[in-house]
Amino acid sequence: MRVEHLYRYPVKGLSAEALEQVELREGECIAHDRQFALVQGDAPFDPAAPRFLPKQNFACLMVNARLALVASAYDGRSGQLSLSVPGAAPLLADTRSPEGRASIAALLSRYMADEARGNPYFTEASAHNFTDQKTKGISLINMASLEALEAAVGQKLDLLRFRANLYFTGLPAWAEFDWVDREILVGGARLQVFKRTVRCPATQVNLRTGERDLDIPRLLRQHFGHADLGVHARVLEGGRVALGDSLEAPLDA
Known part of the structure; x- marks a missing residue:
């Protein structure tokens, strides 16, 4: 498995910033992610x-x-x-x-x-990130799962609709759901996946038009029986993660 994209979102709700590498820290989000x-x-x-x-x-x-x-x-x-x-x-x-x-x-x-x-x-608030989770960490999306959704709805989807930090390849669609409560290695960091990412109406928004054009949560339920895409993970051991780095998973938690 391979890291294909890395992003941070400094201001909650605003645009993504592409990264070539990040230095993950134990118990923290990516630096400046949802800082404001x-x-x-x-x-x-x-x-x-x-x-x-x-x-x-x-x-x-x-x-x-x-x-x-x-x-x-x-x-x-x-x-x-x-x-x-x-x-x-x-x-x-x-x-x-x-x-x-x-x-x-x-x-x-x-x-x-x-x-x-x-x-x-x-x-901003000291030591606080304006994420949608009470637990600090990073979000990951399996590109094969996104491609499965694209095939089901019959159109290409902007991956930034889903506002993840890390997008990776090399795993069958939806297999990442088996990582919940288990550990993975990404680059020089060790993570523990703690939940699937339930998709909300934010994913309905077309980023080019600013209009709602696809009900992604409904389409996920219709085609796959759930409204989830991606997983959340906490950083157990910090380290450098860069584009092209490998993922190894799962390890016993």
């Missing part, structure tokens, strides 16, 4: 005491499909975030300053219009 979020104004989130909340408390594709049309890029060294929002001038803002965060929140809130609730604010 636009918090809805009525959400009970406290940056000083961060905790997991369901995704609808933040700007997210599940609820805000037009976010697919926002292009973002984050520089982890400088803290600068660039945004290209339809109908607005490009923005380059400092995520480490109150003024920069306020300008990001204002631009995204204007674009979301009626979907922005209360006074949304853009934030």
